[in-house]
Amino acid sequence: xxxxxxxxxxxxxxxxxxxxxxxxxxxxxxxxxxxxxxxxxxxxxxxxxxxxxxxxxxxxxxxxxxxxxxxxxxxxxxxxxxxxxxxxxxxxxxxxxxxxxxxxxxxxxxxxxxxxxxxxxxxxxxxxxxxxxxxxxxxxxxxxxxxxxxxxxxxxxxxxxxxxxxxxxxxxxxxxxxxxxxxxxxxxxxxxxxxxxxxxxxxxxxxxxxxxxxxxxxxxxxxxxxxxxxxxxxxxxxxxxxxxxxxxxxxxx
Amino acid sequence: xxxxxxxxxxxxxxxxxxxxxxxxxxxxxxxxxxxxxxxxxxxxxxxxxxxxxxxxxxxxxxxxxxxxxxxxxxxxxxxxx
Numbered sequence: 001x002x003x004x005x006x007x008x009x010x011x012x013x014x015x016x017x018x019x020x021x022x023x024x025x026x027x028x029x030x031x032x033x034x035x036x037x038x039x040x041x042x043x044x045x046x047x048x049x050x051x052x053x054x055x056x057x058x059x060x061x062x063x064x065x066x067x068x069x070x071x072x073x074x075x076x077x078x079x080x081x082x083x084x085x086x087x088x089x090x091x092x093x094x095x096x097x098x099x100x101x102x103x104x105x106x107x108x109x110x111x112x113x114x115x116x117x118x119x120x121x122x123x124x125x126x127x128x129x130x131x132x133x134x135x136x137x138x139x140x141x142x143x144x145x146x147x148x149x150x151x152x153x154x155x156x157x158x159x160x161x162x163x164x165x166x167x168x169x170x171x172x173x174x175x176x177x178x179x180x181x182x183x184x185x186x187x188x189x190x191x192x193x194x195x196x197x198x199x200x201x202x203x204x205x206x207x208x209x210x211x212x213x214x215x216x217x218x219x220x221x222x223x224x225x226x227x228x229x230x231x232x233x234x235x236x237x238x239x240x241x242x243x244x245x246x247x248x249x250x251x252x253x
Numbered sequence: 254x255x256x257x258x259x260x261x262x263x264x265x266x267x268x269x270x271x272x273x274x275x276x277x278x279x280x281x282x283x284x285x286x287x288x289x290x291x292x293x294x295x296x297x298x299x300x301x302x303x304x305x306x307x308x309x310x311x312x313x314x315x316x317x318x319x320x321x322x323x324x325x326x327x328x329x330x331x332x333x334x
Binding site: 064148 | 310315322
């Protein structure tokens with residue numbers, strides 16, 4: 001019996017050490033702070049060889065970003081609108097369903113007590129949240145330099161914000177008012193950045209700040225700002241959606 | 254490289270068939286997640302990091318999370334069928 005207890009206690013330790021060994025080489029290999037971050041040599045060569053002007057005219061090291069936010073910026077705005085409509089629709093359906101759920105609160109409480117997410121999930125959520133937040137913010141802020149950007153990073157941030165409250169069966173640590181303010185503000189800022197370009201006489205959403213050096217963190221004009229807004233908006237939207245989906249939503253609202 | 258790609262495609266096919274044929278909803282969700290994961294690796298192999306990131310985050314991560322939460326909200330996550 002004591003053998004079994006010992007094994008149960010050793011397993012998470014073994015797992016943690018293994019995870020640490022796995023993450024350490026990755027962490028050591030990360031080029032933190034090396035200023036010219038130019039990912040994807042093949043893409044860069046292709047960009048300079050075929051479309052020479054692309055990198056110069058926008059100044060984003062990640063060519064995909066210069067397409068997504070500068071050349072096809074309006075498409076991205078439409079994409080944001082689609083995501084907004086989908087999240088709002090799902091939220092409305094889930095919210096109107098929560099009134100019916102209210103009557104079944106007892107049943108759901110019963111289910112909740114049966115679903116025990118467990119110590120492992122709880123601890124993992126606590127440990128993973130800061131890491132996930134860091135990764136998400138990194139992906140958002142380096143969207144114009146390395147693969148990734150506002151959409152991917154926003155999803156990571158949303159899950160990171162939601163995970164701890166979900167692990168504790170709460171689902172209610174995120175304030176709806178704050179989330180909707182962030183979402184609305186980010187969406188409005190995206191459009192305002194585009195309108196400033198219009199006011200300067202350029203087409204809508206043309207990058208207008210100083211381009212800086214290719215590969216620097218502060219480069220590519222307004223593209224990082226736009227991606228930051230996209231990241232905030234996507235993160236807030238999906239965090240709200242996940243919160244609606246959490247099973248004991250009705251306690252909060 | 255080709256061998257790994259073939260292996261990944263095989264994993265994807267098996268996961269997709271499992272998702273279609275499995276009687277448990279949870280197994281189906283896990284199989285779709287596995288499919289997305291294999292697709293992510295395939296995208297990495299094909300040197301499309303942006304798409305791989307999106308597929309990994311949205312397909313393998315958030316999509317499965319939303320499906321699993323929908324299952325738990327509909328109380329379908331424990332039954333055999």
